[in-house]
Amino acid sequence: MKNETIKPETIKTETAKKVNTVKKPETTKAKPAPKAKPETVKQETIINPFTRALMVRKELAPVEQHKQIEHALHALSDNVVTAAKKVMTQTDFDAVANMLQNSDKKAHSGYMQVKSIVKLADIVRALAQGIRPTSNNLCVAISALLHNGNHANIKELIVAQSRAARETDMMNVRSDYQARSATYTIGTASSQTGQVRDVMRVLDFATVNKGKRNDDLILNEYGLKVLGAVFGK
Known part of the structure; x- marks a missing residue:
């Protein structure tokens, strides 16, 4: 019987060569920031001070005076007031407007009755046009x-x-x-x-x-x- 020489088994030792695979950080392309939309400024209709004042006065006035106040509102249009300011350079239009809107005789020394307001509207419009x-x-x-x-x-x-x-x-x-x-x-x-x-x-x-x-x-x-x-x- 032959003595068989047993060859040592070549045991493959798997040396797990762990390769440290460091993942490269994902390069995420930054999205460009959205362009800011220009602010849309609401352009309010500019109302001349007389119109504001007379609208307030109308709300406070009795119904029988509404027609006269509407007449003054019509007379003191934006175009009229713009033209009047070029002629009536020393008149404080804002101060006048404050007087017009006040309906309480006791509360304001500058109170004007509605009939006076109609005359005021008449003369402002006339002077703006250069007529009587x-x-x-x-x-x-x-x-x-x-x-x-x-x-x-x-x-x-x-x-x-x-x-x-x-x-x-x-x-x-x-x-x-x-x-x-x-x-x-x-x-x-x-x-x-x-x-x-x-x-x-x-x-x-x-x-x-x-x-x-x-x-x-x-x-x-x-x-x-x-x-x-x-x-x-």
């Missing part, structure tokens, strides 16, 4: 002021707008308007004069000196310049 106001008594009162040395008291203005003017030296003040104003009574002329006084004061055309029974209305240089350009002083 459509309000007959407003024209008569302004003419009287210019004719009478740039000042007049309330009683004189009442006379100028009423039938009583026929008997005074102020008759020629309103000769151009005689046909339309000859029927004014003293009472009507009195209420109209109060409105004219308020308009002249609020627009900073005149100084009002309060008296116990009679106020003096004196045109200042600014009022004389603006009104005289239209009325031919």
Whole structure:
């Protein structure tokens, strides 16, 4: 029996050569940041201060005054106010607007009644266009002021707008308007004069000196310049 030499089994030792495979960091391409959309600024419709004020006043006013306020709103359009500011350079439009919107006589010394507001709208629109106001008594009162040395008291203005003017030296003040104003009574002329006084004061055309029974209305240089350009002083 042959002695078989047993060859040692070549045991394959698997040396696990662990290759340290370090994973390369994934290079993720950064996405470009989205472009910021330009902010869309809401352009609000610019409303002139008179319009804002009168809209507030209308909400507070009784229904019977709405038509008059709407008339003033229509007269004081954006275009009119823009043109008026070029002529009425010393008038503080924002301050005037604050007066217009106030409906409480006790709360605000600058309170204006609605009829005065209508006259104010009339004269602002007229001056913006370089023409005389459509309000007959407003024209008569302004003419009287210019004719009478740039000042007049309330009683004189009442006379100028009423039938009583026929008997005074102020008759020629309103000769151009005689046909339309000859029927004014003293009472009507009195209420109209109060409105004219308020308009002249609020627009900073005149100084009002309060008296116990009679106020003096004196045109200042600014009022004389603006009104005289239209009325031919």
